[in-house]
Amino acid sequence: METLLSVIxxxxxxxxxLENALRQTLRRHxxxxxxxxxxxxxxSERIFFIEKGVARGYYLKEDREVTSWFMKESDFIISIVSFYSRQPAQEYIELLEDSVLWSITYDQLQRFYDAFPEFNKVGRLLTERYYLLSERRAQxxxxxxxxxxYTQLLADFPDSCRRLPLKYIASHLGLSPETVSRLRANIV
Amino acid sequence: METLLSVIxxxxxxxxxLENALRQTLRRHxxxxxxxxxxxxxxSERIFFIEKGVARGYYLKEDREVTSWFMKESDFIISIVSFYSRQPAQEYIELLEDSVLWSITYDQLQRFYDAFPEFNKVGRLLTERYYLLSERRAQxxxxxxxxxxYTQLLADFPDSCRRLPLKYIASHLGLSPETVSRLRANIV
DNA sequence: GTGAAAAATTGACAAATATCAAGTTCGGTT
DNA sequence: AACCGAACTTGATATTTGTCAATTTTTCAC
Incomplete structure (x- = not known):
């Protein structure tokens, strides 16, 4: 909880x-x-904050899993499309470790935006931040x-990258698992 | 102008x-x-709407141009990072054809959000839309x-893709110009 | 229009990466 | 602790894509 509040x-x-309302509303998982x-x-009904753990978003393409992103401690987890559009998701979001999360529902979030106008800035900045991360991944x-x-991913996940299953890393980097294995062997 | 209003x-x-305010504020270029x-x-001071024309966003990496995106008629042009963060941009935005644009400044946009609360929804939906497009490009x-x-890009730009300079297409697809040229020759 | 410069094409070859197949290690369950 | 299946590694080979160089085509300024 304190980690989340400090990020905000x-x-x-x-x-x-606002702080009181947040403390009453946020649910711990x-x-x-x-x-x-x-x-x-x-x-997608909830947006999650990761106090502890790692998650990934992925979807299936022709029977293969493709990992869109990883998120770690102090990141937010959201299916942008489903959460904002209120439509059924096409993707999976999976925890890769035993995790502690905090969450708020879509409806609760809208009520926060109405009741605490300054909170809109938080929402907008976070959306922009994750948009930027998405752009950077694409670049x-x-x-x-x-x-x-691969080196970039190691930098982004200095502690947890070694724990991420290799095949997920591979699909995220657009590579075969064999190639990632060989990269890993050459870097050590 | 009418195209933009219908998109909104x-x-x-x-x-x-709101319509009257928009008509008075939007500037034509x-x-x-x-x-x-x-x-x-x-x-970045302005967000642009393309009534006619094509634009691209690009940046330099080790003396090479890398095209992040193309936008065409009925799209919006914005440097997400610079416009929202109010910080100097690191990228270029260039018109690829003689164009007709409509624009509004950052400050004007903030005043619209304040004066016409329903306009926030437009801003949020557009941000989400372009975020989605960005994610799809990454996937x-x-x-x-x-x-x-290459086929996907042809589908996204059915009319204008053939007019886009090949070397820009190549850097956007993460390919060499020679490879794109060969793909083009094989598809026809 | 004409010429110079830029862009695109084509071919030959090199490098990067994928695929397939065979082992090995690892993790979790009993 | 031992087993089973999944995950990972490694090697051999195939495919894809990049690089370099030469040539043709297009663009644009004059």
Whole structure:
């Protein structure tokens, strides 16, 4: 909880009434590895904050899993499309480790936006931040070699990258598992 | 102007006062090919709507141009990072054809959000839409072969793709110009 | 229009990466 | 602790894509 509040405070000062409302509304989750926060067909109801753990978003393409992103401690987890559009998701969101999360529902979030106008700034800044991350991932795919992409991911996930299953890393980097294995062997 | 208003109306009904305010505020631009809407170091002041024309966003990496996106008629042009963060841009935005654009400044947009609360929905939906497009581009880079990526771009730009300079297409797809030239020759 | 410069094409070859197949290691369950 | 299946590694080979160079085509300024 305190971690989440401090992340929000870095974006926008939190008034006391807002802080109280947040403390009353946020729900804490302890969930095991392999738990799905979202599966295709479900409408994403909650946005999650990761206090502890790692998650990935992925979808199936021709029977293969393709990992769109990883998120780690102090990141937010959201299916942008489903959560905002209120439509059924096409993707999976899966916990890769036993995790502690905090969440708020879509309806609760809208009420926060109405009741605490300054909170809109938080929402907008976070959307922009994740939009930027998405753009950066795309640019990396465009311009960097396999080795550079792998090194970049190591930099983004210094502690947890080694724990991420290799085949998920591979599909995220747009590479075969064999190639990632060889990169890993050459870097050590 | 009417094209822009109809695009907005598809997202959210426009009240008469809002429509009047938009008509008074929006500025029309007729700009030549090769005009830069934004260059590194500048803070992006305006968001543009393309009534006629095509634009691209690109940046330099080790002396090479890398095209992040193309936008065409009925799209919006914005440097997400610079416009929202009010920080100097690192990218270029360039018109690829003689164009007709409509624009509004950052400050004007904020005043619209304040004065016409329903307009926030338009802003949020557009941000989400472009976020989605960005994600889709990234996924295409991850999962599709060179040929599939090229075919996808042809589908996204059915009329204008043939007019886009090949070397820009190549850097956007993460390919060499020679490869795109060969793909083009094989598809016809 | 004409010529110079830029862009696109084509071919030959090199490098990067994928695929397939065979082992090995690892993790989780009993 | 031992087993089973999944995950990972490694090697051999095939395919894709990049690089370099030469040529043709297009573009644009004069």
């Amino acid at each position: 405070r870095q974006l926008q000062a939190i008034s006391e009434p 302890e969930l095991p590895r392999r738990h799905w926060l979202l599966q295709p067909g479900q409408v 990396n795919l465009r311009m960097q070699s396999a080795r550079e992409r | 109306r598809q997202l959210q009904a426009i009240s008469e006062p 007729e700009l030549p090919r090769r005009h830069w809407l934004l260059q590194p170091g500048q803070v 295409n880079l991850r999962m599709q072969s060179a040929r599939e990526r």
